[in-house]
Amino acid sequence: MTAPLHGTSTDSDPVATADVAADVVKASVEGRSLRQIAWSRLKRDKLALTGGIVVVFLVLVAIFAPLIVSLLGHPPNEFHQEEIDPLFGTPKGSLGGISPDFLFGVEPSNGRDVFSRVIYGARISLLVAFLAAVVAVVLGTIFGIIAGYFGGWVDSLISRVMDMLLAFPQLLFIISLVSVLPNDLLGLTGSGVRIAILVSVIGFFGWPYVGRIVRGQTLSLREKEYIEAARSLGAGRRYILFRELLPNLVAPITVYTTLMIPTNILTEAALSFLGAGVKPPTASWGQMLSKAVGTYEDDPMFMIIPGVAIFVTVLAFNLFGDGVRDALDPKGTR
Numbered sequence: 001m002t003a004p005l006h007g008t009s010t011d012s013d014p015v016a017t018a019d020v021a022a023d024v025v026k027a028s029v030e031g032r033s034l035r036q037i038a039w040s041r042l043k044r045d046k047l048a049l050t051g052g053i054v055v056v057f058l059v060l061v062a063i064f065a066p067l068i069v070s071l072l073g074h075p076p077n078e079f080h081q082e083e084i085d086p087l088f089g090t091p092k093g094s095l096g097g098i099s100p101d102f103l104f105g106v107e108p109s110n111g112r113d114v115f116s117r118v119i120y121g122a123r124i125s126l127l128v129a130f131l132a133a134v135v136a137v138v139l140g141t142i143f144g145i146i147a148g149y150f151g152g153w154v155d156s157l158i159s160r161v162m163d164m165l166l167a168f169p170q171l172l173f174i175i176s177l178v179s180v181l182p183n184d185l186l187g188l189t190g191s192g193v194r195i196a197i198l199v200s201v202i203g204f205f206g207w208p209y210v211g212r213i214v215r216g217q218t219l220s221l222r223e224k225e226y227i228e229a230a231r232s233l234g235a236g237r238r239y240i241l242f243r244e245l246l247p248n249l250v251a252p253i254t255v256y257t258t259l260m261i262p263t264n265i266l267t268e269a270a271l272s273f274l275g276a277g278v279k280p281p282t283a284s285w286g287q288m289l290s291k292a293v294g295t296y297e298d299d300p301m302f303m304i305i306p307g308v309a310i311f312v313t314v315l316a317f318n319l320f321g322d323g324v325r326d327a328l329d330p331k332g333t334r
Contacts, residue, residue, distance in 0.1 A: 041327040048323020054316035062123045072103060073116040077281045080111035088298065096301030104305050108295045114302065117283035118309050124277075124284050125313065128198050129264035133257050135203025140210025141253060145241055147211070148218025159215070162208035170205045170267075175276045177201065191278040198277065202267055206260060213252055221245055251328040258321035262314040269310055285310050 042048055061068060069076065083097050083106045084090070091097030096105030096114070104114035147158040178197060185193045221227065222245070230240050271277045272286025280287065285306040292303035 038327040045323040047319050051316040051319030062126045065119045069116045074113040076116040076120045076283050083111040090298045096299050108299050120283040121285040125265050128268045129261045131199040132202035132264045133260045136206035139207035144211035144214025145218050148215040165208045174201050178276045191282040194278045255325040262317035
């Protein structure tokens with residue numbers, strides 16, 4: 001009889017087989033960071049990814065608005081009376097004057113390029129929405145974490161202030177404030193003053209929403225074992241607040257920020273519609289809708305286009321915000 005041939009395959013080597021199995025198990029149970037887990041969940045949410053792509057696209061459009069307009073449009077405040085019917089004051093041609101030269105048509109009466117004004121309007125809406133969200137998040141995080149951690153009369157005082165601000169008529173306050181402020185303020189002029197007011201007021205009246213969430217999360221976290229351990233080791237309040245509590249509040253703050261931005265966009269559009277937004281001739285989506293009210297029967301496209309721009313922007317942010325919330329939810333199953 002001949003001796004059996006011994007190959008080099010790991011199937012006939014119990015030690016090698018065990019090593020391979022151990023490597024497979026190790027790879028399957030290898031720990032992942034919260035960021036990796038959140039990203040893997042977000043990648044599976046196609047609607048959220050689509051919303052995120054649209055958000056990034058809109059931000060890039062707002063940043064490179066001058067370049068885009070120089071390539072595809074006309075200056076946003078340039079009149080084109082030759083595109084207007086002198087008898088009726090409406091754009092020549094169908095669909096509000098849409099043509100290869102004017103991709104979204106022209107405004108009634110003056111013939112300004114709607115495409116250029118929509119692109120520049122995105123700058124105003126996103127700028128106000130993002131900056132107001134930053135103001136609200138910073139104030140809400142500071143006051144919310146202080147109220148939740150210290151408790152007692154500090155918590156009661158901050159909570160009552162939040163209740164008062166939540167009950168305050170924000171829109172009426174901004175309208176009345178805009179009507180009494182001068183055109184020049186702190187080195188800003190014209191629309192710069194209006195933008196600063198919108199950012200400050202929307203952000204100031206928005207921080208209680210963030211503050212309530214941060215306060216509730218802080219009340220829960222301050223009783224955790226790692227906080228007690230930090231106290232027992234002699235950690236100061238500042239260390240506990242900013243090194244122990246704040247990193248664990250990033251997820252809810254991020255989620256609420258993504259959901260706050262579309263609300264701010266709608267608020268800015270509503271204020272511009274009511275005449276309390278940026279000053280003409282600065283382009284704004286709400287301002288365009290306000291002007292379109294008197295001409296929508298003759299030129300409905302002038303109302304539809306900025307309305308669609310607002311709708312798509314808010315929808316994209318909401319879809320992305322919902323996806324971020326699901327991705328950061330530790331109890332989520334997606």
